[in-house]
Ligand SMILES: O=C(O)CCC(=O)C(=O)O
């Protein structure tokens with residue numbers, strides 16, 4: 716697909732998957748740094764209330780904030796910025812690079828929208844890089860509901876229930892997934908070893924820096940900066 720076809724698919728579906736976007740050598744280098752950073756048994760960062768209500772178990776790492784500059788290579792990778800610009804428009808903003816690690820036996824991530832869709836024009840863009848394969852043996856597949864970025868707020872209901880029209884993604888080493896922040900998405904439980912993805916978050920020009928501070932789940936809205944449930948959803 717060329718850039719304009721990718722853009723059309725993104726606008727229709729709220730996500731696109733591009734296999735073999737990145738070369739294997741770069742992926743292996745970043746994958747090694749990530750495995751080395753986490754070791755086998757990292758601690759969770761969230762409090763118990765979040766873990767039990769959100770059914771989301773991730774340990775984040777912001778490598779560029781620790782001056783690990785190897786991760787800059789993705790931002791400079793041929794085609795990466797151009798594709799972002801085609802989708803977000805001129806003067807889009809790069810927010811941060813965040814690795815999200817989930818260990819064996821954990822819940823993955825419940826259904827969510829990265830930011831509230833109250834204003835459809837205000838959103839983040841996840842640029843998800845997979846440095847190793849997500850497989851059915853490991854679990855941690857990414858699940859999306861196509862077109863849901865245009866369906867308003869994520870429906871109230873079972874935080875980890877299935878949607879009839881959900882699509883399960885199994886990104887491979889070198890795959891780039893672009894995912895609109897309003898698209899309903901989740902990560903399945905981690906059944907074998909551990910899984911991680913690296914997200915280069917970005918946003919259209921004029922988007923507030925803290926756009927992803929409030930996350931919408933099927934049972935609540937949660938504010939990360941204050942670690943608080945700001946709305947218990949009942950409908
Ligand atoms: O790790 C993934 O595959 C998806 C992560 C996610 O929900 C996000 O980056 O907002």
Ligand SMILES: [Fe+2]
Nearest residue numbers: 827828829900
């Ligand atoms: Fe997300």
